[in-house]
Each structure stands twice: as C-alpha cells, then as structure tokens.
Amino acid sequence: MHNADQKINAQPISRSRDGWEFSKADRTWRLNKNTKIELEWVDDLSEELRCSFLKTLHYYAVNNSSSHTRNMAYRAKMFFVFTKGRLDTDTLIAYRANLNVSTEHYLGSLRGFFVTWYMQGHPGINEEFIRTLQAWVLKGNEIGRAVLQMDSQNGPLTDIEMQGVLDGVITCYSTRRLGLETVALILTLLHTGRRSIQIVALKIKDVRATTVNGIAGYEINFPRAKQRHALWRSTFRSYAIDEDLWLILQLQVVETVKKLHSLVEFPLSDSLIQELPLFPDFSAVSCQTTEKDLFDLLQFDYVHATVSICNAALTGFSEKCSIFSERTGKPLDLRSRRFRYTLGTNLAHQGYGIAIVAEVLDHSTLQSSGCYIRSLSDIVERIDKAVAQQLAPLAQAFQGVLVTSEREAVRGDDPGSRITNGRVNVGTCGSYGFCGALAPIACYTCTHFQPWLDGPHEEVLTELLASSDRVWGVTQDVKVASANDRLILAVTEVVQRCTRVKKASSNG
Template structure:
C-alpha cells in the first residue's frame, strides 16, 4: 500500500456530484457512470492507496468528472492508475516516486502531465498529501507532449488515411449494400456520415432530428461539438455542409425514428417533440411510463458512441473492400475517415486553419501533422502498373463469362454493354440503371464481361484520358478520379488473359 500522511478531518467532503452530462454520481460508490458512453471503477485503486488517501483522490477526481468531459475524466483516471501501481511502497507524490516513475516511462513521459495537473488541483483544493517540494519540482520539469499523428505521418495502410481508391470502393460498396438490403438504413447513415464529414462517433450519436438544416438550396448537419473540455453536452455546434444524397438518406433515417417513437409512444408526436428526437436513438431505454419530453433532455435516449465503432466493424465484413496497398480487406474505423479528410484537404493546398475548422478542432496542434505530411497520388498509372495493382485491389465485382450465351440475361439484346471498341459484356440486373456505361459497369456486381470483349481497348482509353486530364489541368486529384475503375478494368484484362491461357494449355 502507498504510504502517506495527512488529516482530512478539517476538509469538507462531498457525498455526490452531477457529471457534466447530467448523471448523478455517489463519490464513494465503486462504479461511476458519467455519461451514456463513459463509466469506470474508481474502486480499482482502493487497495493501492488505502481508504484515507482514497477519499481525497475521489474528491479531486470528482472535480474533473463534474467540470470536464466524461472522456477526459476517465482518461485522467486511466493515466494516473499506472503511477499509483508503480508507487506501491513509495510515498504518494513524493519526489522519489516521481523521479523513479519518470525514468521508467522513457519516451512516454507525456503521461506525467496528467499527474502534474492532478497534483495542482489536489493542492489547490487544500487536501493534504502532496509534498510542496515535489510539486515545485514537477512544475519545473519540461514534459514533452504525446506523439501526434503517427498514423497520418506514416500513411499506415491499417490505421492511417484511406487512399482515393479505397474510399471510392468503400462508398460505392456501402451504397450497393444498402440498395440490396445487406446493410441497414441506420448503419448506412453511420458509414456515409463518417466518410463524407469525418466527424467523431460522439458527435454523430449526439445528433437530434432538428440538427438537419436546409436553409435555401443548401443542406447542413449542425453537429454538436466534442472534446470541448468545459462545455456541456450539446452546448456548442458546428455546421457542416453536405450533399443532397446524404441529406435524403438522413431524412429517411429521421422518418424511421419518428415512426419508431410514435409506435412506442402509442400516438402521433407533436412537431416540437419530433425535432428533439435523437437521430440515432437507443429506443430500448425509453420508459413509456415517464415523460418523453423529460427523457429527451439528456443523452439517455441517444445511442452509445461505441455503436458506431461496432457498426463499422460489421460494415467492413459486409462490403469486404480490398486495399490495393495490402491485398487484404480494408480496416474501417471513424478515425481513418477523419485522417482521410484532413489529408485530402492538405493535398489540395489548404492550410492549418482550414483543416482545423473542417475537423472541428479547437486549436492547431494536430492540424499541422497533415500539412507537414502530404502524401503523393500516383502521378502516372500506365498499363503495366495497372495490371500489377489490379489483383491486389480487387475492384472488379462482377463475374467473367465465356460469351454472351453464358451470361444472365444473355438472351436479352438490351442487356448488352457497349464501348467505342464494341460490346464488352452483359448487365445481369433487371432493374433500371442510370449509370454511365461502360465506365460504371466494371465496378458493378451485376456486370458480366465477355472473355473476348475489347477490355484492353477500354483500359487504354481510360489511361489516355487520365493522362490528358493531368496534362490539361495539372491537378492529380481530378486526374485520379477513375483510378479504381482503371484497376477494375485491369483486373478483367488479367482474368481474361489467365482464362485464355488455361484454355490454350488444355
């Protein structure tokens, strides 16, 4: 047990507090729930520091849980716990314990910042236990910040920004999955909001129907801000302009939420109540015996932020988009979409202020990572490179057929897909399609390319068009818009060559 001396008898000790998200917490309880998403066990450190010091520790921690975000309070506890475990046998907050712990951290000495700020608050509140000389010593230390932006700097294919080809595959496959009923409306909304806005899960799950705004001909989502240390839940907002397609999708989600609540409520809801409904509700938390208006005041009826993470894991498995960098299914999480948004803005020449605003940062300390580490788009994709990358990207989603007669709808001449070089295949869909053929077909699961179709001609045309756009505009972002399509056509060419080779061997 940690040793320390002090007298608490003269200090006023609170018995409970209200977290910033409106949750009542008993300070002496083993479990603290600070929000719908954040809860932890202060009792985990009771055996480490003893009952008397534990009382002071909880009182100080309660100040942070009451005035700061729930996530910050939990992180503070998480960062302090290793120090407390290290200090068994030492006097808590003694100079000796701090010096020894600093030496053990090595490059991770940024964790000392949390200890220092906690010591300051402990002393300011008048609780005994922090030696003045130890506080004076740690105040003089120059503590480095934690490493920022490693995933962005390294362009990590597992956790860093997504490439344009990966993003194109994710968005198109999510839309296709939704259209085919493989991905639910709610999950599609999560995926599309993340990919198009780069917002944090906690911001998405805090949305209410009234946050969908349409002034004039533009569409906005009024996102509640997050990571504002001393701001209450949904107390500040940041508008983000969205495209009409996302707006229509979110309106469908809002209508589904209204119907679900009216079914649970037992009658039609007034407009004022409808606007207050969470866009992504935890309907199971609704108590029909209580006042719906009162239940809508806090975050009780909103989905957990963790749900977004869980949904993206599920979406990853459903769409199975393969990365051209790894040859494996692309890993999806909210942070990757944020990194991608920031990276794309930096690549377009935007400065730190613009990037910080787009990512809803309160300062510039993280935005600089994007400006200093601008990834290059592949400047030139020739036929050889495309054929080499194609098997990795697996952008082609259809089925190769020997000839028209073997294709689904092969007896329907209207299903033929034409190019400037001739017919390239058959469309197996019976529904209406307004996509531009044959350009959009190669990444569609309904496309059935013919073995002897002029696919190499299509590939050469696409590569020539890419080179032409780059030469005339000098803009790699615009020129690379069809890179995933180029890889899909290349994949078809590769498969055709392989099938022809197998036939020749036989």
C-alpha cells in the same frame, strides 16, 4: 467502514457535467452515455490517498468533460500501480524514469491533476512533490503518426479505397444486406469526417436544408467535441453536405420517429420530434413514459445511441462486403477515425492551408492539423498502365463475374442486357432493375457486370488511361486526373483474368 469513506458517503448525489448522477462513494461512476469509470482499485490505496484522490476526481467529473475525467482516472491508476500506492517525490522520479519518449505524455496529463489536488488542499501531496513536477519539461502526446506515415492499417484511406467503401455501401444497401441506420452512420462518417461522439450526439433538428442567395443547400449542425470545459451540445459548427446524404438522413429521421411512435402512447408534437436523437437508443422509453418524462430524457444523452454503434456499423459492413486495399491486398480495417484522417489529408493535398484544415476538422487549435500539411510528400502520384498492372490484383476492384460468352451470362438471352463501349459489346448486365450509371465505365466495379472473355476490355482500359492523361494535361491536378483510378484497376483486373483464362485454355 473507513472514516474517510463515511465522510464521502455523507456527501449528496452529484451530477456530472453531462447531467448524469453519481456518488463519490460508488466504485463505478457513470458520467454520460459513453463514459463509465471503474474505481475498485482505489481500495488498495491508503485511507488518506483514497479520500483525496476521489475528491479531486469528483471535481473533474463535475467541471470537466467526461472523457478527460476518465483519462485522469486511468492515468492515475497506472501511476499508483507502478508506485504500489505511494505518492512522494521518490516514486514520482522513479515513475518518470520508467517512461520513454512516446509515453512521457502520460505524466504530462497527470501533472494538472496532481496540481489541482494540491491547490485544493487535499492531503497526500507536499510542496516538494509539486515543485519537482512543475520543474520538468515533459513531452506532449505525439500527434499524427498514422497520417504522417500514410499508415495502410491505421492512417488515411486512398482515393481508391474510399471509392471502394462508397461503392460497397451503396451495393449492400441496394441489395438489403445493410440496414438504413448502418448506411446512414457510415455515409455520415465518410462524407463529414466527424468523430463518432459528435455523430451520436446529433438531434433531428441538426440536419437542415438551407437557402443562401436563392441557392438551396444542406448542412449538419454538429455539436463540437473535445471541448474540455463546454457542456454537452453547447457549442456547434455546421458542415455542408450533398443532397444524397441529406436524403438518406431524412429516411433515418422517418425511422426514428416511427420507432418512438411504437413505444409511447401520446402524439408526438413537431417540437418534440425536432429534439429527438437522429441515432436513438430508446431502451429507457416504454408505454409508461409520459411526454414530460421524454422531454426530461432529451435534455441529456439518455436516449442517444452510444459511440459503439459507429464501429459496429463499420464492422458489420466489413463482414458483408470486404473492400481490399490496393496497398496491402488485404481487406480494409475500417475505423471511424480513418475517415477523419482521410478528409484532412485530402484538404491538404488540394492546397488548403493549416487554418482551413483546422476549421473543417473542427480543431480548436492548429497543433493537431499540422501533420496533414507535413504529410504531403508521402501521397502517391497518378496511376499509369504499369502501376495498374501491379495494383489491380491487390485492390480486387472488379466485383462481377467473368463469363466465356454471352450465352453463359445471367440475362444472356436478353439483347437489352448487353453493355457496349459505343462500338462493340463488352459484356452483360445481370440486373433486372433500372440503372442510370454510365456504361461501360461504371459497370466494371458493379457486382451485376459479366464481362465477356473475348470483349475488347483492353480498348476500354486504353481509353480510360488516355482520358486520365487528357485531364492531367488540362488541369495539372492529380486529384482530378485520378478520379477513375479504381475503375482503371477494375478494368485492368478483367484484362488480366481474360489473359489467364485464355492462356490456360491454350495450354489445356
């Protein structure tokens, strides 16, 4: 064993800022539930550089956020791979020359790490290296490209796409194709725009009912994220939610408590229940776990789910219910950050300034919020009939089945299943359950709706477009006037399908 490694091994077990134990001698550092750093590559460094690097990284792991520490380790690895394990002024200059405008921030991130290395007196970096590094003006990471370009693959979702996701989640839950936890995760992402790391850090006590001036309300007290020097769950910012989301989360609370009840052999006190994670991972809990053991685990993120469950929930939803984009005609690529981008974009579109956007998105500075204000010119205006004709085949908002007559429909023999526009019937509802949705408008995006081939769907479309025009005339607010855009596309698609079927029949 190298002498330097022997010195490292002699060090006591350390604890990351998030409370997880690790050793500098290990080649894998687990810093929290979501962060693991692989360090086998350091064995390719010289003894001096390896020892100094691990000491500096250890300082970061103990004093900085786990994600920031992991980023430093990764950037350092890429640096040393390029320089073949050398660390001097010549290799520094060569490394910078290898970077371009979009990657120069890699070195900007590393600058603080190398300065810390030098200031702490670890060998391997000389004064000339630091003077050269500090003299450079390095470009920062480009912020908000997906937002500024309204990227259809990675950027904000349109109102039509968001409504499609919401309708799809509700449909999948009502038909038991999605479980409660998956639905709770997706709806929390969709309604709050919070980061996945914030959602999995939630405890039951963070979902709260409130009363302000005698008015009942609901909120989630979110732990803040990307606070480099803050401890886990040490700072919070509340976010108001509606009753629908609150009720779903209350069901999730019941499931969490029920799950723990089945694992332990002691009664759960109210105080302990409040400390439980909203989205748990109880793999570390068994019938041998005592109440004290559980309280100890709850001090950190040991029994909280990992961030991977958020994207797993979105992937599972996408596999069961493809929501098509009216921009591309392809299924949406759903990732948690897109809901965050959407929230910021919608706030800017509603006229809120950069400070409000930063507050709602929980940004610590205004820098990251500016892209939402600058993206305003790229937002699509209202949909008219001509545009609807183009977008309807792409959006695929109509979810039902076109039938040639009432006789062919599911429940076609039940007069109570008929859907009317207030004047004549337009189709049949195939659901046997109660529905309080506004017919016939809401029906066109429902999987149970069976429009009749000869139904007056063009009349329904005309009324929807006229209603949008009336709202626009009164409010001059695109957001309000466009509330039924997805319905307009669904009705347009039905009209187009009817036209094609009738044309094929006449030609046949």
